[in-house]
Amino acid sequence: MISFENVHLRYDTGISLRDLNFFIDKDEFVYLFGPTGAGKSSILKMIYMDLFPNDGQVEIFNIGSSKVKRKEIAHIRQRIGMVFQDFKLLMDRDIYSNIALPLELRGLKPNEIRSKVVRKADEFGLRSRLNHFPHELSSGEQQMVSLARAVIDSPDILLVDEPTAHLDQESAAGVTDAIWKVHDSGTCVVFATNKVELPKREPARTISLVSGEIIIDREL
Amino acid sequence: MKLGYIINEGVAGIRRSKMPFMNSVFSVTIALVLVGVGVLFVDNGLKYIGDLQADYDLEIFMQNDASSEEIQELATIISEYPGVIRMDYLSKQDAADLYSAEFGENLLTLLGENPLPSSLRVTFEENYRSSVYIQAFLQSMKQFETIDDVLFQKDLFNRIQVIMQTIYTIAAAAIFLVILVTVFLTANNLRLMILARYEFIEAIRLLGASDFMIKAPFFLEGGILGFLGGTFAVLIIVGLEQALAAFNVINLPVRILDYPEVILGTLLFGISLSALGVLKAVRRMLRFVA
Numbered sequence A: 001m002i003s004f005e006n007v008h009l010r011y012d013t014g015i016s017l018r019d020l021n022f023f024i025d026k027d028e029f030v031y032l033f034g035p036t037g038a039g040k041s042s043i044l045k046m047i048y049m050d051l052f053p054n055d056g057q058v059e060i061f062n063i064g065s066s067k068v069k070r071k072e073i074a075h076i077r078q079r080i081g082m083v084f085q086d087f088k089l090l091m092d093r094d095i096y097s098n099i100a101l102p103l104e105l106r107g108l109k110p111n112e113i114r115s116k117v118v119r120k121a122d123e124f125g126l127r128s129r130l131n132h133f134p135h136e137l138s139s140g141e142q143q144m145v146s147l148a149r150a151v152i153d154s155p156d157i158l159l160v161d162e163p164t165a166h167l168d169q170e171s172a173a174g175v176t177d178a179i180w181k182v183h184d185s186g187t188c189v190v191f192a193t194n195k196v197e198l199p200k201r202e203p204a205r206t207i208s209l210v211s212g213e214i215i216i217d218r219e220l
Numbered sequence B: 001m002k003l004g005y006i007i008n009e010g011v012a013g014i015r016r017s018k019m020p021f022m023n024s025v026f027s028v029t030i031a032l033v034l035v036g037v038g039v040l041f042v043d044n045g046l047k048y049i050g051d052l053q054a055d056y057d058l059e060i061f062m063q064n065d066a067s068s069e070e071i072q073e074l075a076t077i078i079s080e081y082p083g084v085i086r087m088d089y090l091s092k093q094d095a096a097d098l099y100s101a102e103f104g105e106n107l108l109t110l111l112g113e114n115p116l117p118s119s120l121r122v123t124f125e126e127n128y129r130s131s132v133y134i135q136a137f138l139q140s141m142k143q144f145e146t147i148d149d150v151l152f153q154k155d156l157f158n159r160i161q162v163i164m165q166t167i168y169t170i171a172a173a174a175i176f177l178v179i180l181v182t183v184f185l186t187a188n189n190l191r192l193m194i195l196a197r198y199e200f201i202e203a204i205r206l207l208g209a210s211d212f213m214i215k216a217p218f219f220l221e222g223g224i225l226g227f228l229g230g231t232f233a234v235l236i237i238v239g240l241e242q243a244l245a246a247f248n249v250i251n252l253p254v255r256i257l258d259y260p261e262v263i264l265g266t267l268l269f270g271i272s273l274s275a276l277g278v279l280k281a282v283r284r285m286l287r288f289v290a
Ligand SMILES: Nc1ncnc2c1ncn2[C@@H]1O[C@H](COP(=O)(O)OP(=O)(O)OP(=O)(O)O)[C@@H](O)[C@H]1O
Pocket: A011, A012, A013, A016, A034, A035, A036, A037, A038, A039, A040, A041, A042, A043, A085, A194
C-alpha cells in the first residue's frame, strides 16, 4: 500500500531525509514518531505526493513517484484522507460545507451528501456544529471537523499530522479514540506525533525518526 | 453531477468574495466602456465624414448633340457599373429650370435657345469611394464620345480621404492602446481576486480535485463577471449617449442600441476577457503551488 525504497529528500537548506526504507500494509496502524524537525510532515507529503524524493522511490497503491502523472496524483489523493497540522479548514464556509467538500468534488448527489455528512457528524459529536463556522469552534472541535472531512469519502489510507498538538488532554484523547475507530473500521492509518505517550498508551508499530533517519521501526 | 458542483461553487465563490469580485467587475466595466466609447467615436466620425463626402458626386455632361438613345445607352452602362448606387438624369430642360430657379431668369426666352447640356449625376457606394477606383471610372468614361466633360471635385475628395485615413489610424492606435492597458489592468485585478482564494485552491487540490475541477468554477465565475461588466458597460454607454442627446451637445448619427452586434460583441469580449483572465490566474497559481 505504502512503500518507501531508499528514499532521500533534500531541501534547498540541506539534506533532510536519508535512506528511508519501509513498507506499510493496508490494515496497519503506524506511528511516525520523532522530535520537531525530524521529517514526519515531509514523509506524509511524499505519501500524498505533494513532495517527491530526490533519490529512491515512493510507491502508493502501486503507483511509483518517479513516473506518476498529474491526473493520477488527484486520484491517489481521493483515496487518501489527510488531517493537516494546520487543519486547512475553509474559514469562509460552515462545518457542513467543509465536511461535504470531498463528496461535492466527487460529484455525489446533494441528498447522498447530506445523509453521509450528518451520519459522520453524529459519529464525531459535531451534529450541533454543522451550521457554525470554523472560527466559532474550539481547536479540539476543529480537529474533529478536519478528521471528519478526511474520512467522509471512506479513504483507504488516513494520514494524520500531530492531531493532538494544540489540544488539552481530554480533547486529545477524544481525537485519538476517533482515529483508532477509523482504523478499526478497516482503514490504514499513519499517525505523525512527537509525543511518546501516545505509542506508549495505545501501542502500535512505531517508525522513529531522528534528524531525517529511521532509528527504530517496531512496536513500542 | 459534477456540473452541479461547478455551478454551485462558481456562484458561491462570488458570494464568498464580494469585494474582489465587484472590483473585477468594475475594472472590466471600465475597460469595456473605454473601448465602446472609442469605437463609437470613430464610427460617428466616419459617418459624419461619409455624409460630407456623399455631397460630392460626379457630374457627367453630355455633348450638346447627343441623341436621347445615346444618352439612354450611356445611362444603362453607368448604372450597371459596379459600385454605382445612384444615378440621376438631368435633361437640358431640367438644367434650364434649375438655372432659372437659381438666377430668376428664363434662359430660354433670353437666348432663344438652351445652351445647357444634359447631364448624369452619379453617386458611388461608400466602399467604392476611393480615389483610385473613381479615377479608373473616369478613365473608362473617356471612351464615350457623347460625353463632353466630367465634373469631379478631386481635391476635396482626396483631402477628405486623407483626413479619414488619419482619423482612422490615430483612433485605431488609441483604441488598441486603451484595450492593451485595460486588459492588463483587468488581468491584474483578476489575479488579485484569485490570490484571495489561495486557501481554497490549496485545500481542494490536496483533497484530490483534478485540475479541471479546480479551474471550472473559476472559469464560470469569470464568465459571469465578464457578463456583468459587459452589461454595465453597455448601460453606461447608452446613458452617455442619452445624456449627450438630452443636453443637445451633439446628435450622434451612430448609437450603440442600433447595433445589436456591437452590444453582443461587447458582452462576448467582456466574458472571454474575464473567463480567460481568471483561467490564466488559476493556472499560474497551480503551477506555483504544485
Ligand atoms: N519547504 C521547506 N524548505 C526547506 N526546508 C524544509 C521545508 N520543509 C521542511 N524543511 C526542513 O525539513 C526538516 C523536516 O521538516 P518536517 O516539517 O518534515 O519536520 P516534522 O517532523 O514534521 O517537524 P514538526 O514536528 O515540527 O512538524 C526540517 O529540518 C525542516 O526545517
